[in-house]
Amino acid sequence: MSTLSQPAKAQEQRPTLTVIIPVCNEARTIRQVLRRVEASPVDKEILIVDDGSIDGTREFLRNLETSPRPQGASPCRVFYQERRQGKGAAVRRVVQEAKGMVTIIQDADLDYNPQEYPALIEFILNGHSDVVYGSRFRSGPRRVLFFWHALGNRLLTLLSNIFTDLDLTDVETCYKAFRTELLQSIPLRSNGFGFEAEVTAKVAKLRLRIFEVPISYEGRSYIEGKKFQLRLALQTVWAILVYWLKDDLYQENTELRALRIMEGAGRYNGWLFRQCRPFVGQRVVEIGAGIGNITKYLVDRDFVLATDLSEFYRNELRRQFGEFPDIKIETLDLASETDVQRLAGTAADTVIALNVVEHIEQDALAVRNVFRLLRPGGRFLMLVPAHAWLFSPLDAQVGHFRRYTVVQASALLSDAGFRIRHKRYLNALGVPGWWVNGRIFKRKRMPTRQVRLFDRLVPLLKYEEFWSPPFGLSALVVGEKP
Structure with a gap:
């Protein structure tokens, strides 16, 4: 782990938001994602986790560490996984490092807009919610893409809702915001994309207050790099079933x-x-x-x-x-x-x-x-x-x-x-x-x-x-x- 140089004042104050960015082979988009995150109108820190990239992403992050940070830039720390383990493992690697009052997950592609952070964290900061999901399927602008991909997301959400007794519209959304202390108190076991279903099952069992807010979504086409793999969907189904049966809700506290x-x-x-x-x-x-x-x-x-x-x-x-x-x-x-x-x-x-x-x-x-x-x-x-x-x-x-x-x-x-x-x-x-x-x-x-x-x-x-x-x-x- 390395810490990018930053003004002393930024290090002393607790930020409002911690942005966790898991990265795996995103050399094409990581620069622009970081620009967008930095430009979001929230006091924040950025935690980047490289999950065994081999396409030049890691080299970019190494260079980022050694480059001087602009005056007023958000504090940024970079962590490295020596081998590819998955999104859940990347989040687990850094969640205890978070210092912000709220923690949000940000994918390293360009599908989600960091300008929407204020809407995602508002209900947590004002004390009305513990967890906020940004839903791509509520009323908000989104790029029209693939029916079968959207149907798959809705089916996974339906299955999750059946077992959690929630009425979410988008379990698989990247944008999930949590009160940091609560997220840190929950043991995270899933290494891959089962993370989304696992954390949903656990916040449901803990009876935390969950809000959904509409977000915009500009998903990539398959040509642009969008991936849909049956294996990932099965990981989610497995996580839904496992964490419905298993009461694994607490860290060592x-x-x-x-x-x-x-x-x-x-x-x-x-x-x-x-x-x-x-x-x-x-x-x-x-x-x-x-x-x-x-x-x-x-x-x-x-x-x-x-x-x-x-x-x-x-x-x-x-x-x-x-x-x-x-x-x-x-x-x-x-x-x-x-x-x-x-x-x-x-x-x-x-x-x-x-x-x-x-x-x-x-x-x-x-x-x-x-x-x-x-x-x-x-x-x-x-x-x-x-x-x-x-x-x-x-x-x-x-x-x-x-x-x-x-x-x-x-x-x-x-x-x-x-x-x-x-x-x-x-x-x-x-x-x-x-x-x-x-x-x-x-x-x-x-x-x-x-x-x-x-x-x-x-x-x-x-x-x-x-x-x-x-x-x-x-x-x-x-x-x-x-």
């Missing part, structure tokens, strides 16, 4: 994987909040809000401060709740005196920490700092994983330091000055599954299908509302500040 899986456990999240609701006031601080699985139940409160240490999660919270005037998003480290002092003036009557304290090594300090955040009479709702005999690789993988009994969790709050108002075990139904997966099979990840099955069984948990089980997967303790 196991905490995000757990949060996304629990996002899909809507019945359980709703049941859990119902156990907390009698103790929740109108001015709420939620610690470790993650991606908003519980925050969404707090939108009717007078004031909500949703906090998380992760910038990725805070951005996710802003995406979902940024238009709610009474919901604020902040960072809060319970082990930081500075953070606690900064937010101590919120006059909170409720602090919620669901599955948070077990991640903090100095749990007693964290609880004492929660005490400082509350006004007199305020309540602290703490949910923690229960029973040391359930501790397993599942806990270690997501960063748990410990599991608690109800007595231990209550003592933690009492020692910090709280009066205990409520304590009980929750979710006895989940204990067998956790024990078998974690203690018997030593799994580090809870299988997604098991979580979905458990969510269907959540109506059985209503019986816990009539009796207090002697054990459970979690312990809920509510303390009140005198």
